[in-house]
Amino acid sequence: MLFSGASTAKPKKDEKKDKKSDREEKYELQEQVFIRWANHLLGTDRLTDYKSLQDGSNAIFVYQAIIGQTMAVLGNPSDDWPNILQYVGDSKTNPQEVMDGNQKAVLSAWWQLVQFFWKNHAPLQLREEKLSEAIKQWCIEVMSSYEEIDVYDFTSSFRDGHAFNYLIHSYDKKLINLSKTAEMSAIDRIENAFGVAEKTWNVPRLLSPKGEIF
Known part of the structure; x- marks a missing residue:
């Protein structure tokens, strides 16, 4: 019946499916970013x-690229992740879960490598700040001179592509x-912003335009 007043809300099962799909999409995006970032550091x-991210030997190579020196990798490959997590000071991520392929644990371990890179290569005055907060604050400060655009997060503020172009324009x-x-x-x-950044400053494309819009 029309105008029956029946609820059009999605059943809870469908809502759970949507949430799961969103989570999987988010994880897939993170995987691609970590893969591209690692390959950029290694130049290969x-x-x-995903299996490449789970492989501890790849994490060893990335760690070596970050510190700028080659390490003697000894022992069993099963020691790679425990060693890496110890090197970067991560006591929360369970190395066994990483080796077992737990998606959340694998992505967490790679995020620790990204933060380790930040602490080693960021400007000295910023190294003790959280990476995400430092970048967010930088974006807000840069954008403050443009009245027509507002940046307050890393999702909706960047989806239409304007913010990326304004960041480059500010420089x-x-x-x-x-x-x-x-x-x-x-x-x-x-695509325009990513292309300019890559051509001008050799900034790697860690995201794809289609992956950024969701």
């Missing part, structure tokens, strides 16, 4: 899929024509 295409206004990017689609705006 050594990592190709060199010759690189970005804001009037032109305003007429582009979201995917084209993101």
Whole structure:
């Protein structure tokens, strides 16, 4: 019956499925970012899929790239993850869960490597700050001079691609024509910003335009 007042809300089972799908999509995006980041550091295409992230020997190579020296890798491969997590000061992630392929544990371990990179290569005055907070604050400060755009998080603030282009524009206004990017689609705006950053500063493409819009 029309106008019966029946609820159109999704059944709880469907809501759980949607949440699970969103979570899986988020994890998949993180996997791709970590793979691209690691390959950029190593200058190779050594990592190709999720199993590559689970492989402790790849984490060893990335750790060596971060500290800038080669280590003598001794012992059983099963010692790789326990050693790596100890080296980066992570006492929370369970190395056995990483080796067993627990997705959350694997991604957590790689996030620890990213943060270890930050603590070793960030400006000295920022190394004790949390990576995500430092970047967020930097974005907010840069964008404060542009009244037409507002950045307050790493999701909705960047989905339409404007923020990426404004960040580049804040450094060199010759690189970005804001009037032109305003007429582009979201995917084209993101592609434009990523292309300029890669060409100008050799910034690796850790995200794909389609992956950024969800």
